[in-house]
Amino acid sequence: MxxxxxxxxxxxxxxxxxxxxxxxxxxxxKTDFIDDPAAIERELPGCRILxxxxxxxxxxxxxxxxxxxxxxxxLQVHLGMTGQLVTxxxxxxxxxxxxxxxxxxxxRELRYTDIRRFGRIRLLSNDARESFLExxxxxxxxxxxxxxxxxIRSRRARIKALLLDQHVLRGIGNIYTDExxxxxxxxxxxxxxxxxxxxxxxxxxxxxxxxxxxxxxxxSSVSDYVDANGEQGEFQLRxxxxxxxxxxxxxxxxxxxxxIVAGRSSYFCPRCQTAPRxxxxxxxxxxx
DNA sequence: CTTACGGCCTGGGTGC
DNA sequence: TGCACCCAGGCCGTAA
Numbered sequence: 001m002x003x004x005x006x007x008x009x010x011x012x013x014x015x016x017x018x019x020x021x022x023x024x025x026x027x028x029x030k031t032d033f034i035d036d037p038a039a040i041e042r043e044l045p046g047c048r049i050l051x052x053x054x055x056x057x058x059x060x061x062x063x064x065x066x067x068x069x070x071x072x073x074x075l076q077v078h079l080g081m082t083g084q085l086v087t088x089x090x091x092x093x094x095x096x097x098x099x100x101x102x103x104x105x106x107x108r109e110l111r112y113t114d115i116r117r118f119g120r121i122r123l124l125s126n127d128a129r130e131s132f133l134e135x136x137x138x139x140x141x142x143x144x145x146x147x148x149x150x151x152i153r154s155r156r157a158r159i160k161a162l163l164l165d166q167h168v169l170r171g172i173g174n175i176y177t178d179e180x181x182x183x184x185x186x187x188x189x190x191x192x193x194x195x196x197x198x199x200x201x202x203x204x205x206x207x208x209x210x211x212x213x214x215x216x217x218x219x220s221s222v223s224d225y226v227d228a229n230g231e232q233g234e235f236q237l238r239x240x241x242x243x244x245x246x247x248x249x250x251x252x253x254x255x256x257x258x259x260i261v262a263g264r265s266s267y268f269c270p271r272c273q274t275a276p277r278x279x280x281x282x283x284x285x286x287x288x
Numbered sequence: 289c290t291t292a293c294g295g296c297c298t299g300g301g302t303g304c
Numbered sequence: 305t306g307c308a309c310c311c312a313g314g315c316c317g318t319a320a
Contacts, residue, residue: 080313081313081314082299114297115297116313156290174313263293265312292318292320293317294319299311302309
């Protein structure tokens with residue numbers, strides 16, 4: 001599941017191959033996840049890639065228009081759940097569900113593979129790109145602690161929902177939310193505005209620590225994630241709660257539980273991460 | 289303004 | 305061995 005660390009790893013991998021390259025031609029398979037496939041076939045051939053960036057969970061490939069056409073634009077790629085953006089020599093076997101092929105001027109190929117087609121791809125003019133990106137929240141690795149505190153306290157919602165909300169913080173998904181909350185010993189159903197200063201301080205530190213460690217280990221390969229060279233990450237070996245329902249907490253040996261919060265499976269330790277009062281009451285009544 | 293929920297999509301796992 | 309069913313979850317549109 002590509003979240004910030006996975007998308008960052010892919011971006012760094014692509015940075016080794018793509019800047020300076022020109023697209024020679026484009027080949028498309030299924031296109032129901034592409035905003036305007038005809039525009040991609042029409043606009044991209046002949047264009048040079050200037051840079052590859054990550055923005056939240058998005059990859060942005062910045063392009064220079066064809067000679068004589070002037071200006072710049074970007075290709076925006078969201079990997080969804082199972083998206084893979086890989087460069088390889090063209091003779092490499094084509095993985096099933098590969099729907100986009102860009103031939104590059106150094107003989108290599110850039111391919112997009114997406115089993116479930118939850119990803120999204122579109123072209124963005126510079127103006128459209130800037131107004132689109134403005135809607136998103138802070139990058140958790142660039143935020144100051146003060147900014148982070150203000151963002152979390154700004155809205156009345158469960159901390160799990162706030163961490164997942166791309167308009168509060170950009171780039172965090174289900175895995176890194178649960179891993180950060182476990183390390184900070186905060187229950188996913190706590191309300192953001194009710195977190196104590198000390199808890200917010202711990203959460204800021206653990207979010208950054210978890211994301212940095214995950215980037216260092218090149219992301220979490222839980223199902224389909226691979227980097228720009230087709231290789232798996234290793235942070236899944238460091239997961240402490242994600243997908244560990246029924247197993248023992250690494251800290252206190254209590255049994256890890258799973259609840260649905262904000263519509264997502266949420267894994268937590270019932271002993272390390274104390275439930276908020278309103279939830280404890282409700283549980284008591286229900287279980288009676 | 290807020291939160292909640294269904295639908296999108298495929299493969300892997302489970303149970304009968 | 306086959307088949308129905310459920311689940312993984314980011315995001316968007318719609319509803320409350």
